Amino acid sequence: METAQPFDELLVPGENGVWHCARHKKSITRLRCGRCEKPICPKCTIMAPTGARCRECASNRDAHMYQVAPQHFALALGASFFVGILGAGLIEIAGAFWFWVLLYAPAIGPVLGRLITKITGGKRGPKVALVVSLGLFCGAIAGALAGAYLSLWREGFGPGALAGATELSLLLVLGVANFPLWIFLILAIGGVWWWLK
Secondary structure (H helix, E strand, O other), rough: OOOOOOHHHHHHHOOOOOOOOOOOOOOOOOOOOOOOOOOOOOOOOEEOEEEOOOHHHOOOOOHHOOOOOHHHHHHHHHHHHHHHHHHHHHHHHHHHHHHHHHHHHHHHHHHHHHHHHHHHOOOOOHHHHHHHHHHHHHHHHHHHHHHHHHHHHHHOOOOOOHHHHHHHHHHHHHHHHHHHHHHHHHHHHHHHHHHHH
């Protein structure tokens, strides 16, 4: 006597390997969820990093790739902080040609996302994307402030040339009110979320 297989009641009579979709009973399919083996039609299919999944299995955030240890967060934060400093430095170096740097900014997010998944052992999810976004933001602001400080120093405003509060406020205005930097951050963080979500 044969044992019943999961979802045998959805088999199409007379056709081997063909089922009715578990959710849309009128749809016929050969595709099954790679995790729970539920028959799924194209409307129900969600492509996950590990293959086709049903909606229930695709939304499962308990998978190992979403379980992130503190050392993975630290690696992600450090790498993204460095990339933020690098991006701010490239914009500072480009000067009037900052537009060319921004042409490559949309690619920075996915490249950084791939780097993060590589150095964290395949970890991803909203928490990792948030940490990477924070690292990018802090690194870019730190890089912009350092660039503004160097610009002031080249103009003859070295340490102590201005009153402390004036010097700090001037640094903040020059470093943070940097339009290309904000465009870079928006494009790069958008790419990070697209890759790591």
